[in-house]
Amino acid sequence: MDVCSSLTHKIFSFRFDSIVSPTGKNRLFFPSHPHKGFSFNVPAAGSTAQVTKCQVRGPEGEDDSEPSIVNSDWRAFRARLVAGEQATKSSAGAPNQWPDLGLTKPSRVVMLGQKWAHPIHEPERGCLLVATQRLDGVHIFERTVILVLSAGAAGATGVILNRPSLMSIKETRSTDLDVNGVFSDRPLFFGGPLEEGLFLMSAPDEGLEREGAAVAFDEVMKGLYYGMKESVGCAADMVRKKVVGLGDFRFFDGCCGWEREQLSEEIGAGYWKVVACSPGAIGLSRVGSVSLWSEILGLMGEKQAW
Structure with a gap:
């Protein structure tokens, strides 16, 4: 078995019904925020579902409990409030509230x-x-930084x-994250x-609205969206129309x-x-960076002590 095949086998062969959490409990995964306009029911054998154009719309009468566009202004406002509060506690000698992260001083917001x-x-x-x-010692999750794409009552x-x-995507020999070779040379990251x-x-935002593509993607924070494999066709269409460039994507298996x-x-x-965190703290340029974990800790206070 060659190196590439060995890596593929070891990293990309997990099953839905055998995932074990850090607490040691088996669990099944049920998507908590179905992507608007798509169904995540298991498709029939041999069938595929993919959006190849950006002119898509959600179903009539769709009741989405989460807003489709996340306004980031309130996050920055909250950060300023937290910074002021923590500065006051720090000056008063408040104890470290994050001992598990090994911070040597009270955590705070560092505005850089x-x-x-x-x-x-x-x-x-x-x-x-x-x-x-x-x-530490849990291979998959040790010192990871996970971006939460959705959070709600279901999970x-x-x-x-x-x-x-x-x-790269083409080295996996999978077409799930590619359309007509548009993304074949893009690197593929392990997402979980x-x-x-x-x-x-x-x-x-204006580019997505102009192309009628906003419904095909979900905004995670200002200017950063995520899409599933069903919307890769729409993403490829946007690249061809020069709404976005190839460097504006990061793909995950x-x-x-x-x-x-x-x-x-x-x-x-x-x-x-x-x-x-702010969008600037986790821009696409930081995806794949093993130093991101320590960088996020640094933005919260002192460096880890272990």
Whole structure:
């Protein structure tokens, strides 16, 4: 078996019915936020479903509990409030609230231009799950930074941002994340143990609206969207029309998923810290960077102590 085939076998062979969480519990994955305009029921054998054009619309009378566009202004406003509050606590000698992350001083918001990050209590779309030292030794999740794509009553889904690419899309010999060779040379990143193809895309709001493509993608935070393999055709159409470029995409094989109670248990057990951050802290250029974990910690306070 050659090296490429060996890597593919080891990394991309997880099954939905055999995922084990950091707490050791088996669980099935049920998407908590079905992509607008698509059904995620298991297709019939031999069938495929893919959007090849951007002129798509959601079903009539669709009741989506989450807004399709996330306004990032309130996040920046909240960050400024948290920064002020933590500055006051720090000056008063408040104890470190993040011992599991090994911070040597009270955590705080470090505002470095367009980059900032601070802890929050509950997962929300566009936040990060940052692995703590309790996941050291757990190969898949050790020192990971996971971008939460959706969070709601049914659970949460996310994608690992800081695992390096091992191959390009064409090397996997899969057409799920490609249309007519448009994305064949793009690197493919490991996004998590659940079998699902998806991508992140950086795009201007006006460009999506002009092409009628906003319904095919979900905005995670200002200017950053995600799409599933069903909407790769629409993404390729946008590239051909020069609405976005090839460098505006990052493709992932696999994702992460939790039922709501499961994620709450893992957070309560100290496996994850929930972090809000600015778009500038996790731009597409940072995808695949093994240093992202320490960079996010640095934006919250002192460097880790271990």
